[in-house]
Amino acid sequence: MDETTQEFAVSVRTIAFIGLGVMGAPMAANLVRAGFDVVGHNRSAAKREALVAAGGRSAASVAEAVTGADAVITMLPDSPDVEAVVLGEGGALEHMRAGALLIDMSTIRPDVARAVAEAGEARGVPVLDAPVSGGEQGAVEAKLSIMVGGEPEAFALAEPVLDALGATVVHVGAAGAGQTVKASNQLIVAGVIELVSEALVFLDAHGVDRERAVRVLAGGLAGSTVLDRKAASMLARDFAPGFRVDLHHKDLGIVTAAAREAGVALPLGALTATLMGSLSAQGCGSLDHSALLLQVERMSGREVKAAD
Numbered sequence: 001m002d003e004t005t006q007e008f009a010v011s012v013r014t015i016a017f018i019g020l021g022v023m024g025a026p027m028a029a030n031l032v033r034a035g036f037d038v039v040g041h042n043r044s045a046a047k048r049e050a051l052v053a054a055g056g057r058s059a060a061s062v063a064e065a066v067t068g069a070d071a072v073i074t075m076l077p078d079s080p081d082v083e084a085v086v087l088g089e090g091g092a093l094e095h096m097r098a099g100a101l102l103i104d105m106s107t108i109r110p111d112v113a114r115a116v117a118e119a120g121e122a123r124g125v126p127v128l129d130a131p132v133s134g135g136e137q138g139a140v141e142a143k144l145s146i147m148v149g150g151e152p153e154a155f156a157l158a159e160p161v162l163d164a165l166g167a168t169v170v171h172v173g174a175a176g177a178g179q180t181v182k183a184s185n186q187l188i189v190a191g192v193i194e195l196v197s198e199a200l201v202f203l204d205a206h207g208v209d210r211e212r213a214v215r216v217l218a219g220g221l222a223g224s225t226v227l228d229r230k231a232a233s234m235l236a237r238d239f240a241p242g243f244r245v246d247l248h249h250k251d252l253g254i255v256t257a258a259a260r261e262a263g264v265a266l267p268l269g270a271l272t273a274t275l276m277g278s279l280s281a282q283g284c285g286s287l288d289h290s291a292l293l294l295q296v297e298r299m300s301g302r303e304v305k306a307a308d
Contacts, residue, residue, distance in 0.1 A: 012101070012161060013037050016069035018062060018085055018092065019106070020047040022241075023132070024075035026139040027105070027165050029054040034164035041065040063095045071101040071161055078250055079108040086116055098124030101157055105146075107131045107247075109254050110176035110183070117150060117175035126154035129175060130162065131182035133189075135242045137229070143167040147185070149178030183258055186251040190272045190289065192226040197293040200234060201300050210235055230290045237304065239287040239294075246285035249276045 013036060017028040020042035028051055031038045038056040041064070042048050048058040059065035062085055066072045072092055076082050082104055086092045092102065102125050104116060113129035120127035128150035138144040144166035148155055155171040162169045172181050199217070203210045214231045217223065233239070252273035259266045279285075279295045287294075297303045 012070040012157070014039065014069045014071075015161065016041070016059070016065040016072045016092075017051075017056075017075070018042075018065060018072065019075035020044075020051055021075065021077075022136050023139045025050060026136070027073075027075060027144075028056060030139075030142045031161070031164055032056045036161070036164070039065050039069065061090075062092055063090055066092045066095050066100075068097065069100060071103060071158070072096060073161070074102075074104045074106055076104075076106040077247065078106070079112040082106050082108050082116065083112060087119055093119055093123055093125060096123070096125050100125055101154060102127045103130050103158055103161065104128070105130050105132055107182050107186070107251055107254070108179060110179040110258060113149065113179045114176040126151060126157065127175065128154050128158055129178040130158070131178055132166065133182065133185045134166070135229075137242065138166075145185075146170070147172050147178045147181040149173055149175050149180075151175075179254075180258065183251070183255045186248065187255045187266070187269045187272075189226060190248055190252055190276060190292075191268055192224055193230060193290055193292050194272050194275060194296075196227055196231060196234070197290075197296040200231070200293060201296045201302060205300070205302065233288070234290050234293050239284075239291040241286060241288045243289050244285065245276060245280050245287050245289050245291055248289040249273075249280045249285070252276055 015031055015036050015038050017024065017038055017040045020028055020040050025047060028038050028040050032055040039059050040048055040051040040056050041059040041062055052058050074082060074085060076085060102120050117127040128148050130146050130148045132144040132146050134144040142165055145168040146162050146166040148171045172178055200210055203213050218227050256270055256273050275292060275295055279292060284291050284294065
């Protein structure tokens with residue numbers, strides 16, 4: 001960092017956090033624990049009160065939250081939400097001071113991330129797209145993987161903040177690059193969950209003890225973070241959401257649209273996106289994305305009936 005960047009980094013004390021959901025709430029709490037003055041806004045008053053209980057402050061509106069903040073973090077469900085909260089009338093950019101830093105940690109379309117960055121530049125606000133991977137557990141433990149797009153100088157300013165939220169923080173390129181890497185992440189995760197689901201149904205059809213099978217698979221080349229974190233709950237048929245089917249369905253829509261724009265073929269990814277969309281259409285959108293297991297069971301005629 002140069003001297004100017006160091007002075008700015010030290011002065012980043014007040015952070016406005018917009019979006020206190022499953023991921024945002026623990027992330028905001030971790031920033032409080034790291035010593036930042038965090039003022040949060042969420043449409044739900046209960047979510048705001050939870051942040052206050054964790055040592056933060058509550059704001060009744062986006063404008064109230066971001067006014068005077070050194071940095072603003074948004075953690076919202078989809079591209080239209082980010083456009084409304086950041087670019088809309090009464091939105092964050094309208095009330096942020098020039099020189100404050102905007103970090104969007106939502107998962108949105110790369111083209112929207114670039115549009116937000118351009119709008120921020122016009123108002124003297126450096127913008128980073130910094131989506132995360134690691135799920136609710138990673139958010140709680142501050143062990144998220146954070147992929148960041150934007151100007152190197154803005155990334156340097158944001159590092160003290162991002163280091164309080166993640167174990168792996170990497171600047172991956174210009175505006176929109178963070179979202180492109182996140183799209184790749186979601187493609188891989190969905191594909192691996194689908195293959196784990198197929199393997200579990202396959203093992204069960206042959207009468208193999210699946211817990212023992214998973215143990216040995218995890219120790220070989222088939223081992224993965226997905227297998228480590230998801231297999232046990234899939235075997236227990238516990239699909240309480242860490243990351244909902246509907247959100248992954250949305251993310252795979254981002255992947256397939258961006259691939260089409262770039263002229264890239266995603267044969268396995270497109271099929272997995274179709275299966276995720278089908279699962280959502282069957283009323284499973286609120287379940288964890290590991291519920292792809294249910295889809296494979298149904299297609300294999302091995303659906304497990306709920307106990308009376």
